Amino acid sequence: MTNDLTRWSAARMADSLARREISAVELTQAHLDRIAAVDGSVHSYLHVDETGVLAQARAVDDARARNEDLHVMAGVPIAVKDVVATEGLPTTCGSRILSGWIPPYDATLVTKLKAAGMPILGKTNMDEFAMGSSTEHSAYGPSRNPWDLERIPGGSGGGSSSVLASFQAPLAIGTDTGGSIRQPASVTGTVGTKPTYGGVSRYGLVALASSLDQAGPCARTVLDTALLHAVIGGYDPRDSTSIHAPVPEVVRAAQSADVSGMRIGVVKQLSGEGYQAGVQARFNEAVALLVDAGATVVEVDCPNFQYALAAYYLILPSEASSNLARFDAMRYGLRALPEGVDDPSAEQVMAATREVGFGAEVKRRIILGTYALSSGYYDAYYGQAQKVRRLIAQDFDRAFEVADVLVSPTAPTTAFKIGEKLDDPLAMYLNDVATIPANLAGIPGMSLPSGLATEDGLPTGFQILAPATKDERLYAVGSALERELVSRWGGHLLEKAPTLATVGAEVAR
Amino acid sequence: MSSLSRDDVAHLAMLARIELTDAELDRMLGELSVILDAVALVQQAPTEGVEPMSHPLPLVNVTRPDEVRPGLTSAQALSGAPEADQQRFSVPRILSDD
Structure with missing residues (x-):
């Protein structure tokens, strides 16, 4: 076991904090040091709250010293995607139009993190308003994949995936509208869950497509993901689409890792043609491992999945065109005045503001949605x-x-190079072909690492889908597969990732 | 093939309240045409007699007791405003003089 705290699992951190072997301040400082050393090259964070996070950690240590009852995750730090409102911390959604915006309230999931005593390290980078699969559409520049800094960390939650893969946080919050938690997890060798629609409150999330958006947990292990899921999940009267039921028993399922007698459905339409050889090979091996662990396999036919991508790229832009109408230069965010116009009207100011405030992909989708609804x-x-x-x-x-569950590769390929698909929107959209159906139906999905593709040595992802509200099944299957794979690999996949050059250290390349 | 014209895109951009430069308009026309051709695939799906689905949850109206609960103060609500005056959002003119 390593002495470098940043490489521990969140479960081990929580355990060590509870035993008072380490302090929350010590743990948080270790992550701040790591951020200072590597984020110059990875660019996971848009904002680091050095003062605030240490104060939160100190409060947990003080409470523990007073023998107060603490949440099991108290003192474990976390990074939050910049689409989530955080009182007093900038929230930009990766957009110029919200540059410098400081929300006057917390999202419900942030309130829950704070109530659990989890110090918030900062806000992670993303494609502008979560539109993209690479973070290249962030107005603040792309995040990098820690496995190869020339490659994308996935998107839109590439800040939250790269922050985990570069050990700058043990846990992160993501949001998934068409795959923005699962695809980034897939290409970085990390884990992420999109809960059942309504399983985690959307109050305080800047909306992209309200009938598809779902916040969820991101981590490096299945158990850590479950621990975070349990913190943020549950009914919220402030979100009228929130499910009025207890959080599924995700932690217990992750600990059980029991797949005996479980029926695993391989979706015929989500493999084979269009899927990279190494992605497909690792997927097939993972299915075989689940069979060894006691599951049975059936092939399932989902003939209408062939239309899913097309339906998604009509529904999402339609909802987005409506949701993003709130950026009208009147109540928050940027206000830009049109050039050469004396005494411009509100309408002219709004159009001029959106011209300079939105990036190309956001404009494209708003106009597409406007057309689809016209x-x-x-x-x-x-x-x-x-x-x-x-x-x-x-x-x-x-x-x-x-x-009982369905499985597929999470994304058709491993991480592609930065710039490779930027000028071809359709090629970019294809990254989400396997993740989109779950959002359309509202069912839960998880991605976890299945290995490295032989041809490029980059991580591949395994997707598990379950019926609505049966999120615990993802964790039972994910945990069983992880156990089998980790024992074969002789350690977690991220241990195979190249060592990142750190600021202040001399590194030969 | 979609039959989107440059004027159509300019009109849509106006409806969406997004000013576009000539160069952006040209680029957008090409990209939107390609995307529209691709998403038109939904028209080939076997949807006869299928009910549209707007939402994953079969929701009915959600109500709550009519009780006062804490909200933002006016200072908080105005904290992100580009311009505020007398505890209100200050906006450009809505109507023209003539």
């Missing part, structure tokens, strides 16, 4: 996409009659 085209595009959405949900219903 009179004369509504039925052919948005209306038709909503019917396809129903067909996809029905495909899932049928599949879950014969399988």
Whole structure:
């Protein structure tokens, strides 16, 4: 076991804190030191709250010294995606239009983190308003993949994935509208869960597509992911789409790691053609390991998945065009005046502000959504996409009659190079082909590492999907697979990642 | 093939309240046409008799007791405003003089 605290699992940190072997301040400072050493090259964070996070850690240590009852995760630090409102901390969504915005309130999930005594290290980078698969659409520059700094860390939550893979935080919050937790996890060798829609409150999340958005936990192990899921999940009266039921028993499921008798459905439409050889090979091996662990495998047919990407790229832009109308230069965010206009109208100011405040991808999707919702085209595009959405949900219903969980590769490829797909929006959209169906149906999904692709030595991801509100199944299967893989690898996958050059140290390349 | 014209894109941008430069307009026209051709695939799906689905949860109205609960103070609500005056958001003119 290493003495470098930043490389520990969150579960071990929590345990060590409870035993008073380490202090929360010591643990937090170790992460701040790590951030200072490597974030110049990885660029996971948009904002680091050095003063605030140490104060929160000190408060936990003081409470522990007074023998107060503390949450099991008290003192374990965390990074939060910049789409989540944090009182007193900048929240930009990776956009120029929110540059410098300081929310006057906390998102519910942030309130829960604070109540659990989890110090917040800072805010992580993302594609602007969560639109993208690479963080290249961030107005503040891309994050880098710790496995290869020339490659993307996934998106939109590439800040939250790279922060974990570079040991700058043990836990992170992500949001997943079409794969923004799972695809970044896949390409960085980390773990992430999109809970059932309504499983984690959306209050205080800057909305992208309200019927698809879901916040969730990101971590380096399945158990750590479950521990965070249990902190942030649950009913919230401030989110009218929140599920009125207890959080599924995710921690117990992760600890049980029991798949005996479980029926694993391999989705025919989500493998084979279009999937990189190494991604497919690691996926097949992982399925075989689950069989060795006592599961049975069936192939399931989801014929309407072929329309999922098209339906998603109509539904998302439609909802986004409506949600992002709030950026009108009146109540918060940027206000830019049109050039050469005396006494401009509110309308002209709004248009000028959105011209300079939004990046190319955001403009593209807003205009696409405006088209899909416009009179004369509504039925052919948005209306038709909503019917396809129903067909996809029905495909899932049928599949879950014969399988307890469904599995697929998380993303069709390993991490691509920065710049490679930036000028081809459609190629970028294809990264989400396997993750999108879960968002359309509202069901939970997890990605965990399945290994390294032989051809490029980069991480590959394994996706698990479960019926709505059965999130615990993800953790039982994920934990069982992780146990088998880690024992084969002789350690966690991230131990194989290259050592990052650190500031102040001499490193030969 | 979608039959989007440059004027259509300019009109959509106006509806969406986004000023676009000529160069952006040209680029957007090309990209939107490609994307629209791809997403038009939904029109080939077997959707006859299928009910549209707008949301993953079968929700009915969600209500709460009509009780006062804490909200933002006016100072908090105005804290991010580009311009504020007399405890209110200050905005450019809405109507023209003529």
